[in-house]
Each structure stands twice: as C-alpha cells, then as structure tokens.
Amino acid sequence: MTAFLLRRLLQAVVVVLLVTVIVFILLHLLPGGPARAQLGPRATPIAIADFNHRMGYDRPLPVQYGSWLGQLVTGNLGFSVKFNQSVTSLIAERLPKTLLLTVLSTVLALVVAIPLGMVQAVRRNQASDYAITFWAFVFYATPPFFLGVVLIVVFSVYLPILPAEAPQSSSLGVILSQPAGLILPVLTLALLTIAQFSRYMRSSAIENLAEDYVRTARAKGAGERTVLVRHVLPNSLIPIATLLGLSLPTIFSGALITEAVFNFPGMGQLFWTAAHTQDYPIMLGITVLVGVATVLGSLLADLAYAALDPRVRYA
Secondary structure (H helix, E strand, O other): OHHHHHHHHHHHHHHHHHHHHHHHHHHHOOOOHHHHHHHOOOOOHHHHHHHHHHHOOOOOHHHHHHHHHHHHHOOOOOEEOOOOEEHHHHHHHHHHHHHHHHHHHHHHHHHHHHHHHHHHHHOOOOHHHHHHHHHHHHHHOOOHHHHHHHHHHHHHHHOOOOOOOOOOOOOHHHHHOOOHHHHHHHHHHHHHHHHHHHHHHHHHHHHHHOOHHHHHHHHOOOOHHHHHHHHHHHHHHHHHHHHHHHHHHHHHHHHHHHHHHHOOOOHHHHHHHHHHOOOHHHHHHHHHHHHHHHHHHHHHHHHHHHHHOHHHHHO
16 A cells, blocks of 8 residues: 555656646746736836846746746745735635535535435436436536526526525635525536536446345345445445546636636636736646646545555555
C-alpha cells in the first residue's frame, strides 16, 4: 500500500507541475502580455515597461516561472487590479460558498442515485428501469445553465414557490439561514450528478448480481434483501467511490456555471465577473485551483479504489 501511495503521489505532483506550466504559458499568451492585460489598452509604453520591471516580466522565462511557482507554493496567486485585492483573499472569501453547493449537491446525488441504481439493476429491462434511464439520459445531456434556467422558469415564475436568486451575502452563516434560496442551485447540480451516478450504480449492481458469491448466498438461504444489502451493495459501491473522486472537479466546474445563473456569491460569480472585466489574474488563479482539484480528485479516486479493492494495491 505504501508503494502504491508513493507512486500515485509522485504522479500527482508531476501533473500539478504540468498544470502550472500550462497556466504560466497562458499568462504570457495574453493579448499584449500580462502588463497590457492588467493596465488596460490605454497604458503607455513607459507604464508597461515600469510594470514589467516591477513584476519581473522583463527577466528570462525560466527565472519568471521559478519565481511564480515559488509564489504559488506560498499561496500567492497574484493581485487583482480591478478589485484592488489579492487573488488569494478573493478566492478565500468565495471558496467556502462554492464548496457548500458542491458538498450539498453531491450528498443529495449519492442519497438518490445509489437506491435508483439498485432498483434499476433489480428490475432490469422493466418499465421502471426504462423510465429512470430515459430521465437519466435527459438530465445527463442537459447543460447546467439550461437546466438552471428551466428550474427558475418552473419554480420561480409559473409556480412561484422558490426564489430565483440565491442568498446574497458574504457570510456563510447568513446564506445557511436562507435555505430556500439554496434549493434550486443545489437541485441543478444534483440532478446532473444523479443521472451520472445512477447509471454507473446500475451497471455495477447488474455485474455483481451475476457473480458466484451472490448465487452462493442465495443457495445458503439468504433472503433477497440480505443479498442486496450485505453483498451486492458494498461491492457495487467500489466504482462509485472511484467515480466520486473523478467527478468532484466536474461538479466544482458545474458549480461555477450554476452560480452565474443564480447569482450566487461564490467562485463562479467571481470568475464570471473577472471574465467580463478581463481580470486575468483571477481567471488564471481559479484555473490553477480547478486544475489542482482535478489532480486531487483523481488521487482520491485511486486511493479509494485501492482501499476498497486490495488487488489494485499490488497491480
């Protein structure tokens, strides 16, 4: 297990370094360079030269990358001229809110998707299986922004029972005190994730139902409920654990779009504002964060799979 863990950690470090290289290249591919992007199109050549000297952009690229990487390690993601605030502090303010949406939607998705997948596996090729599969494909193919708009139209316009806008506050406590405003954003993310998780759960459960240990349990007189709960369910959750780690970055990215739709004061709204105001330090900082989250999600998926299936540790 230790060797497996070390291999995966080394691979994760290499991938994170590649992500930083790509983001560093993107920084220097900005129209007019980083100076023009931050100072604006009306900046004079003298102002640009002074900015490049102060920020170290006139040094060789390897030196710049080393300095920039050192700043990333210490948590320095740059400075936003538009907000007159460091990117790290801006992300620190918004990240807990985005994590709130991500965690709530993921928990809801797991609570619904796992039983749905089991029901589909037990009632394979029956009417209920076809109905759930149909809606799973519909939600899986629906873009997050479109699904969010549809939910607003249905539950805030035609059936005005839920607010169309998420709670507007910089305090996480105030946001939690207004749960009605969180229902539609969480539901938007959860429906997309339920569609994905339920399909994997169905396939995994069907595969396990055909295994020898299930036939042995039935031959020993175990009831169908005991077979499903004690034997099929735990083994069927192995792919879900792996998928969960791989899906967290996707859910996080979907939260960025969903927040823009519901005007939720999280990372998505911050990225949306930065894109409109061409605040590249914020955009690149969030890009680095999502890249690192993707690598960590993949690492967690590998570790979860190894913990649940010991054969993987020695592969």
